[in-house]
Amino acid sequence: MKVYISADLEGVAGSTTWIETEKNTPDYAPFQKQMTKEVEAAIEGAIAGGATEIVLKDAHDSARNIDISNLPVNVKIIRGWTGDPMCMVAGLDESFDRAIFIGYHSKGGSHRNPLAHTLVVNADVKINGEYASEFLINAYAAALHGVPVAFVSGDVGLTEEIKAVNENIVTLPIKEGIGGATVSISPKLAISETKRLVEEAMKVDRDSIKIELPKQFNVEIIYRDHTRAYRNSFYPGAKFKPHNTVEYETDNYFDVLRILQFLT
Numbered sequence: 577m578k579v580y581i582s583a584d585l586e587g588v589a590g591s592t593t594w595i596e597t598e599k600n601t602p603d604y605a606p607f608q609k610q611m612t613k614e615v616e617a618a619i620e621g622a623i624a625g626g627a628t629e630i631v632l633k634d635a636h637d638s639a640r641n642i643d644i645s646n647l648p649v650n651v652k653i654i655r656g657w658t659g660d661p662m663c664m665v666a667g668l669d670e671s672f673d674r675a676i677f678i679g680y681h682s683k684g685g686s687h688r689n690p691l692a693h694t695l696v697v698n699a700d701v702k703i704n705g706e707y708a709s710e711f712l713i714n715a716y717a718a719a720l721h722g723v724p725v726a727f728v729s730g731d732v733g734l735t736e737e738i739k740a741v742n743e744n745i746v747t748l749p750i751k752e753g754i755g756g757a758t759v760s761i762s763p764k765l766a767i768s769e770t771k772r773l774v775e776e777a778m779k780v781d782r783d784s785i786k787i788e789l790p791k792q793f794n795v796e797i798i799y800r801d802h803t804r805a806y807r808n809s810f811y812p813g814a815k816f817k818p819h820n821t822v823e824y825e826t827d828n829y830f831d832v833l834r835i836l837q838f839l840t
Contacts, residue, residue: 577778579627580672580723581618582665582714585611585636586681586691587730589750589766592758597691599638610763611636611679612643614729617770618678619651624771625778631672635664636679661833663695665714670721674782675714676774680730682753683709688733689753695840702796703832709737713836715787720829724785727777729770731758744784746777793832795824797839808839 585597588610596603619630632653634642639656647653658666668675684694685707694701694710701708703716711734715725727746728738735747748769751760760766799805799820809816814824814835824835 577626577673578629578631578671579622579778580631580633580665580668580675580718581615581622582633582635582668582675582677583611583615583618583642584664584677584679584681584710584730585641586679586689586693587734587750588614588679589763590758590760592690593756594691597637599641608641609643610766611641613763613767614678614770615642616646617767618676618727618729618774619648621771621774622676622778623648623650625775627673627778631667633664633666633668659837661830661837662717663714663833663837664710665717668718668721668723670723672718672721672723674726674778674785675718675723676726676777677711677714677728677730678770680709680711680728680734682731682733683707683712683737686733687753687755689731689751690756690758692731692733692753695836698800699840700798701836701840702794702798704790704792704794709734711738712741713833715741716789716829717833719787719789722786724782724787726780726785727774729766742785742787744780746773746780748773789829792827793825793829795826795832795835797822797824797836811835811839814839 682688682692684700686692729748805820
């Protein structure tokens with residue numbers, strides 16, 4: 577059984593401010609370690625649940641956060657950014673049985689996590705009229721290859737969104753945002769529960785956790801800066817929309833991933 581893991585940092589236990597998420601800052605180290613431990617727990621749970629091969633994508637910021645020294649021999653890790661439109665799930669294809677997302681967070685504009693954003697902090701993304709999270713973007717990317725997402729950990733707002741998309745996806749709510757603060761479960765509990773729930777998620781029927789791709793996609797990228805919106809509206813097939821927005825329509829989800837790769 578082949579499993580894909582994509583890992584972020586803004587949804588791990590305790591992370592609250594941007595300086596805690598940025599490499600080479602004094603507050604980064606504890607949360608880099610927590611990200612690593614939660615990822616290791618997910619790997620242990622996946623193997624206990626039957627995984628024989630795992631591909632791990634470090635998908636936060638520089639994509640060089642996870643301490644790789646204790647990774648099992650059946651794990652390959654993708655560090656750095658490939659530059660292809662699959663982005664946070666680069667390397668994922670139809671050969672995988674299921675995907676797991678660790679340390680994910682609420683969508684841009686949400687009040688449920690002080691670190692909420694979607695891809696970048698200076699723009700928001702809508703798909704078919706709804707603000708989109710990185711979970712949704714990457715779950716659709718996995719669905720493009722017929723791969724269901726089995727487990728997601730992150731903030732409470734994100735886990736509520738996921739349950740509305742597919743209630744059979746196993747989730748672990750790790751923290752709740754209140755203004756600029758977070759209320760988080762114990763880091764040790766986050767680690768133990770990740771291992772336990774990922775093992776459970778490996779046994780969930782694949783068909784029950786599949787997400788169906790929409791047949792048509794209307795994408796809106798809403799920028800803080802109108803000059804950037806105007807410039808990016810010249811992307812092939814895109815158009816400028818009032819209030820700093822670039823709009824794009826397609827029936828091919830890979831086209832969605834491509835425009836997000838170039839314009840966010």
